[in-house]
Amino acid sequence: MDLFDSPWKILIVAVLIIVLFGSRKLPEAARSLGKSMRILKTEVQGMHEDGETQTAYTAPATTAAPAQIAPTAAPTDHQAQMDAISAQLANLQANAAANKANDNVQAQ
Numbered sequence: 463m464d465l466f467d468s469p470w471k472i473l474i475v476a477v478l479i480i481v482l483f484g485s486r487k488l489p490e491a492a493r494s495l496g497k498s499m500r501i502l503k504t505e506v507q508g509m510h511e512d513g514e515t516q517t518a519y520t521a522p523a524t525t526a527a528p529a530q531i532a533p534t535a536a537p538t539d540h541q542a543q544m545d546a547i548s549a550q551l552a553n554l555q556a557n558a559a560a561n562k563a564n565d566n567v568q569a570q
Contacts, residue, residue, distance in 0.1 A: 483491065 480488065
């Protein structure tokens with residue numbers, strides 16, 4: 463026996479969905495589902511296109527002795543990076559505090 467073999471079953475399921483989710487949220491949920499389906503479709507098409515280009519193009523094989531491989535860039539100063547990130551974080555926190563104070567003043 464099929465779940466949707468009679469119109470009454472479809473009507474009951476539709477009423478239950480409306481009751482559970484509310485009539486206000488259903489259009490928003492449908493739009494969100496539609497956007498998600500479009501994104502999924504474009505991603506799948508992109509994967510198919512990438513797969514076709516990868517099979518059509520094969521990179522030339524390069525072999526090099528370890529001595530012939532170019533050295534990587536000089537090691538970066540991790541402490542300098544940490545200091546820069548800390549300064550950015552402090553700046554963001556100061557901006558957030560200023561924005562919060564500004565919002566409080568505007569609210570009054």
